[in-house]
Amino acid sequence: MAEVVRMFDNTEEEVVLSKKEHVKNYLKDLAETEAALEPFKEHKRDMRKSYIDNEWLSKDEIWAAVKAYRMVKNDRDIDALVEAYDQVKKMAL
Numbered sequence: 001m002a003e004v005v006r007m008f009d010n011t012e013e014e015v016v017l018s019k020k021e022h023v024k025n026y027l028k029d030l031a032e033t034e035a036a037l038e039p040f041k042e043h044k045r046d047m048r049k050s051y052i053d054n055e056w057l058s059k060d061e062i063w064a065a066v067k068a069y070r071m072v073k074n075d076r077d078i079d080a081l082v083e084a085y086d087q088v089k090k091m092a093l
Contacts, residue, residue, distance in 0.1 A: 048062060
């Protein structure tokens with residue numbers, strides 16, 4: 001099913017894009033975005049390796065710090081996490 005999109009060609013006529021064309025455009029934009037992000041991802045990997053190689057932080061310490069950062073960033077309830085952790089710990093033992 002085609003969908004009218006508010007795009008205009010050189011004749012100022014509306015261009016109609018199919019679902020297939022939308023998927024193609026989305027994947028093209030996604031590929032460009034992922035390619036643009038790759039240097040930042042590489043920097044993140046290098047930074048992590050550097051902290052481990054210099055023994056400033058261990059893998060576990062980095063993991064814990066990142067987890068805590070994401071919880072704070074996403075405004076997660078630490079009390080709910082601790083309660084869930086305690087429940088899982090009791091079941092696992």
